[in-house]
Amino acid sequence: MLWMLLMRSQACRLCYVRKRLIPKYRPFLACFSTADSQPDKENQRTVETLYKLSVDVRKIRRLKGGVLLEDDTYVEEIVKILRELGADGPVIASILERCPEAIVCSPTAVHTQKELWQSVCKSEGELVKLIGQFPEAFFTVTDQETQKLNVQFFQELGLKNVIISRFLTTAPNIFHNxxxxxxxxIKMLQESYRNLGGSEANMKVWLLKLLSQNPFILLNSSASVKETMGFLQELGFTNLDILQLLSKLKGFLFQLGPKSIQNSISFCKNVLKCTDDGLKELVLKCPALLYYPVPVLEERIEGLLKEGISIPQVRDAPMVLELTPQIVEYRMRKLSSLGYSIKDGHLANLSGTKKEFEANFSKIQDKKGRPVFNPVAPLSVDE
Structure with missing residues (x-):
């Protein structure tokens, strides 16, 4: 569930530097904002070529009209590259509609990008699929040498190509580091693992799993990681506890600052009415208590109380706080339809992933539907 809150990949860098002066790290799409000062006349050759490709030019004009004003475009060249990879007309039209910036990318740079992505894709068909899903990531053609070096580094580290290709589409910023x-x-993470008591034999598996779950951990600084670890130790968590929290939170633990952690812990301690040791137990059962900010925790606890669930019940099953009030209401309604009252029992059947809940619900439903006697057994009747 935590992964669903995962931060999304940030805006791509410039794929094309316009002739006017643009700050180096200006947001990618800002280059083509219709609010910028632009020439009055569209490039008719570009517009006509896009119409022939069945591209929705009106959509481009409405959202990123600046692209159509550029004097130098490479529509035919970009289309040729995509066709050589096996993309058909509808796919090409979709790519150009969603990422019209592609037509101002240098064909040479796009060829280089294609070779880089092919090095981690099993086939051209897979590459076309990725470009169709994430065209903005593919047509970010800056820092290509840096991207190449990072791909090689991740391969040498032991990450599988399928994971690296996922990084290219969902976490492109790490390749611009x-x-x-x-x-x-990576070296800092390895040292942290050793310092927390992790075994050398398991370190590689642990590290690769952590990166595959949360590549954004590479955007953290060494100082922030050490600060967070030191703060948790001050709160009384052992090295083994921190290692457990780090694994369960998929590395998001390092993205939390001491102030955020302190606020969440103080809130939970006051509302759930528990001691320092009791709170530590709750956090180890439900690490999300560290991750969620106070407003989220407050909303979820209020939602549970509104449904008639007590604070002692929440303390016994803190994992229920991973559920939104809407999910809690829906699940309680389903369980209530079977005559099962959460208010009088444990919250175990309410918690868990959607798959886990449905499995528990089916068990309760089956048990509810069983006959009270064996219908095929002979009846004992007095004559």
Missing amino acids: PVETNQRV
Whole structure:
């Protein structure tokens, strides 16, 4: 569930530097904002070519009209590259509609990008599928040498190509880090694992799993990681506890600052009415208590109380706080339809993932539908 809250990949960098002066890290799409000062006349050759490709030019004009004003575009060249990869007309039209910036990317740079992505894709068909789903990530053609070095580094680290290709589409920013920066963060994670008592034999598996779950951990600084670990130790968590929290939170633990953690812990301690040791137990059962900010925790506890669930019940099953009030209401209604009252029992059947809840619900339903006697057994009747 925590992964669903996962931060999304941030805006891509510039794929094309316009002739006017643009700050180096200006948001990618801002280059083509219709609010910018632009020439009055569209490039008719570009517009006509896009119409022939069945591209919705009106959509581009409405959302990223600046692209159509560029003097130098490469529509035919980009289309040729996509066709050589096996993309058909509808796929190409969809790509250009959602990422019209592609037509101002240098064909040479796009060829280089294609070769880089092919190095981690099993087939051209898979590559076309990825470009169709994430065209903005593919047509980010800056820092290509840095991207290449990072791909090589991740491969040498032991990450599978399928994971690296997922990173390219969902976490492209990590490939724009200097490779030395990513190497430093990896080294810091390895040292942290050793310092927390992790075994050398399991370190590689642990590290690769952590990265595959949360590649954004590479955007953290070494200082922030050490600060968070030191703060948790001050709160009384042992090295083994912190290692457990780190694994369960999929590395998001390092993205939390001491202030955020302190606020969440103080709130839970007051509302759930528990001691320091009791709170530690709750956090180890439900690490999300550290992750969720106070407003989220407050909303969820209020929702549970509204449904008639007591604070002692929440303390016994803190995992219920991973559910939104809407999910709690829906699940209680389903259980109530079977005559099962959460208010009088444990919250175990309410908690868990959707799959886990449905499995528990089916068991309760089956048990509810069983006959009270065996219908095929002979009846004992007095004559």
